[in-house]
Amino acid sequence: MTKQPKLLTFLIVLSALLFITSIGLVFFYAPLEAVMNYVQKIFYFHIANAWVGMLGFLVAAAAGIFYLVKKDLKWDIVEVSAVEISLVFFFIAIVSGSIWARPTWGTWWTWDARLTTAAILEMIYVAYLMLRQGIDDPDRRARFGAVYTLVGALSVPLTFLSIRIWQTIHPAVIGVQSAGAQGGFGMTPPMLFTMLFSIFSFSVIFVTLLWIRVRLGHLTAQVDELKLKIAE
Amino acid sequence: MKNTPSITHASFLRAVFSIIWKDLAAELRSRELLSAMLIFALLVILIFNFALELTPSLRPAATPGILWVIFSFAGTLGLNRSMAQEKDRGCLDGLLLAPVDRSAIFFGKMIGNLVFMMIVEIIVLPVYSFLYNFNLFIPGLLLVVLLGSIGYAAVGTLLASMAVQARTRDILLPILLFPVIVPLLLAAVRASGGYLQGLGMDVIAPWLNLLVGYDIIFLAIAYMVFDYVVEE
Numbered sequence: 001m002t003k004q005p006k007l008l009t010f011l012i013v014l015s016a017l018l019f020i021t022s023i024g025l026v027f028f029y030a031p032l033e034a035v036m037n038y039v040q041k042i043f044y045f046h047i048a049n050a051w052v053g054m055l056g057f058l059v060a061a062a063a064g065i066f067y068l069v070k071k072d073l074k075w076d077i078v079e080v081s082a083v084e085i086s087l088v089f090f091f092i093a094i095v096s097g098s099i100w101a102r103p104t105w106g107t108w109w110t111w112d113a114r115l116t117t118a119a120i121l122e123m124i125y126v127a128y129l130m131l132r133q134g135i136d137d138p139d140r141r142a143r144f145g146a147v148y149t150l151v152g153a154l155s156v157p158l159t160f161l162s163i164r165i166w167q168t169i170h171p172a173v174i175g176v177q178s179a180g181a182q183g184g185f186g187m188t189p190p191m192l193f194t195m196l197f198s199i200f201s202f203s204v205i206f207v208t209l210l211w212i213r214v215r216l217g218h219l220t221a222q223v224d225e226l227k228l229k230i231a232e
Numbered sequence: 233m234k235n236t237p238s239i240t241h242a243s244f245l246r247a248v249f250s251i252i253w254k255d256l257a258a259e260l261r262s263r264e265l266l267s268a269m270l271i272f273a274l275l276v277i278l279i280f281n282f283a284l285e286l287t288p289s290l291r292p293a294a295t296p297g298i299l300w301v302i303f304s305f306a307g308t309l310g311l312n313r314s315m316a317q318e319k320d321r322g323c324l325d326g327l328l329l330a331p332v333d334r335s336a337i338f339f340g341k342m343i344g345n346l347v348f349m350m351i352v353e354i355i356v357l358p359v360y361s362f363l364y365n366f367n368l369f370i371p372g373l374l375l376v377v378l379l380g381s382i383g384y385a386a387v388g389t390l391l392a393s394m395a396v397q398a399r400t401r402d403i404l405l406p407i408l409l410f411p412v413i414v415p416l417l418l419a420a421v422r423a424s425g426g427y428l429q430g431l432g433m434d435v436i437a438p439w440l441n442l443l444v445g446y447d448i449i450f451l452a453i454a455y456m457v458f459d460y461v462v463e464e
Contacts, residue, residue: 068460123411130407134398143460144394148408150457151387154449155412158442162415165438166422 008215011208018201022048022194030194042100044195048202049093050118056086056206057121061153064146076142077217078210079149080132085209087125089202094118113163120159124152138224247332251340254323255314256347265313269352273306277360291366296424299368300380300417302356303349307384308406310348314341315392316401328462338389338458346385353377372427372436379443380420383450387413390454393461419443 026044033040063079066072097115098108109115128148135141187195259265280286280298318324318341327337357377361368388409395405423439425431 068457120411120414127407127411130400131394131398131404134400134404136399140397143463144397147390147394147457147460151390151412151450151453154453155415158415158446158449159418162418162442165442166418 004215008208008211011204011211015201015205015208018197018204022198022201025194025197030191031188033191036104039100039103042096044198045202046093046096046100047195048198049089049096051199052202052206053086053090053093053121055203056082056089056210057125057149057153057156059210060086061149064149064153067142067146068150073138073142073221074218076138076145077214077221079142079145080129081210081213081217083125083128083149085206085213087122087129089206090118090122090125094122111163113160113166116163117156117160121152121156124148124156128152138221244333244336247330247336248340248343251327251337252344252347255341255344258317259348265310265317265348266351268313269306269310269348270355272309273302273352273356274359276302276305277356277363281363286364288365291364292429293425295360295364295366295368295428296421299356299360299377299424300421303353303377303381304384304410304413304417306352306356307345307349307381307388308409310352311345311385311388311392311409312396312402312405314345314348315389315396319396324462334459334462335455337462338454341393342385342389342454345389346381349381349385350378353381368428370427373424376420376423376427376440376443379440379447380416383416383443383447384413386447386451386454387416390450390458390461393458415442416446419446 022044026041030041030044032038060079060082063075063082067075067079094115097118101110102108128145131148132141132145135144277298280301284290284294284298286294318327328334357368360366388405391408391412392405395401395408398404419439419442423436423443426436426439
């Protein structure tokens with residue numbers, strides 16, 4: 001478990017290449033949008049980061065369920081890795097969204113369904129990490145983490161639905177007729193391609209980071225075991 | 233000696249009632265939980281008087297939010313104390329040794345916490361009505377308070393059982409609880425507001441449905457995972 005697998009090295013290189021290519025696509029390939037001009041270009045990475053943030057949450061919830069069923073601590077390592085990485089990606093999504101929102105909607109923030117749910121999801125991530133920090137026993141920590149991700153995974157869609165019942169001004173993105181909500185825009189094929197490519201790149205980056213973090217988790221567990229052995 | 237289903241069923245209910253009775257009896261003697269929750273709730277009403285300018289025209293709109301803030305914070309206090317007492321006095325260990333289903337412990341604690349919350353609510357509602365000359369004894373509102381409290385007690389008991397086993401126990405419960413209780417709070421505030429402002433059932437019904445749905449989902453989840461939270 002000490003030597004870095006070749007596949008991981010390949011993924012790291014691939015992530016870097018994809019990322020650079022995405023930036024190139026965003027600035028040189030995707031056309032300039034009619035109304036919002038350069039500000040609109042934030043959208044490509046914003047969507048990619050938000051997608052990865054949510055994906056990480058699903059991975060964490062699934063890992064939690066696997067842990068509760070199989071009691072194998074490796075699932076716990078996957079879970080905490082997914083949460084840590086998603087925390088950062090989702091935070092980037094929130095900040096980039098705000099930067100986009102200010103010139104477009106005239107406000108940094110609005111309490112519509114998606115944004116409010118995003119803020120709550122971010123807080124659940126932080127609460128999860130604080131819960132783990134307060135518990136020393138690894139088995140208990142794993143169990144509690146799994147229970148909390150499960151509770152969160154059920155609560156977040158309900159939150160989204162409940163605010164959706166209420167109101168929304170978040171723009172609809174996919175589709176030509178989407179300019180109904182404020183700030184919406186129709187996407188031409190090059191834009192669509194750039195967006196999908198960005199999402200793909202960030203997914204690869206997510207998997208790479210997750211793998212690296214999981215390896216770190218395993219090494220940490222090994223170190224803890226060795227420490228216990230020395231103490232005896 | 234084989235347990236017939238009826239005997240097992242009765243022993244489950246008996247276990248639940250015993251736990252509720254234990255909590256109520258202990259509380260009747262010491263009164264530390266209820267007095268803390270009650271004084272806190274009354275102080276919060278007082279603070280809101282200075283924080284918000286509650287002119288008669290504003291009262292119908294602002295009251296639901298104020299009420300649910302009071303109930304949430306007093307509820308957190310009660311949940312924390314209730315589970316901390318359980319752990320510190322070693323009662324939880326005793327309960328776990330008893331030959332009852334773990335979920336009976338959950339329901340016993342949850343209903344106990346619910347009863348305490350409702351005692352506080354039963355006192356806060358008339359006090360608020362008195363201080364603001366604003367009648368709160370509308371059947372619809374009482375129903376919403378009940379449904380909201382049930383959901384709050386369910387999720388709260390589950391999360392409090394986890395929080396109390398961590399090092400940062402006092403501050404951890406609100407951090408864990410509030411992000412996941414949002415759909416419930418939102419629905420409760422909207423439904424309360426609907427009843428107080430005399431809005432029609434077509435506006436209130438979705439919120440009532442959400443409340444009931446939330447209660448059922450989280451009662452089920454808490455019932456299923458409580459084992460993982462208390463096992464040693």
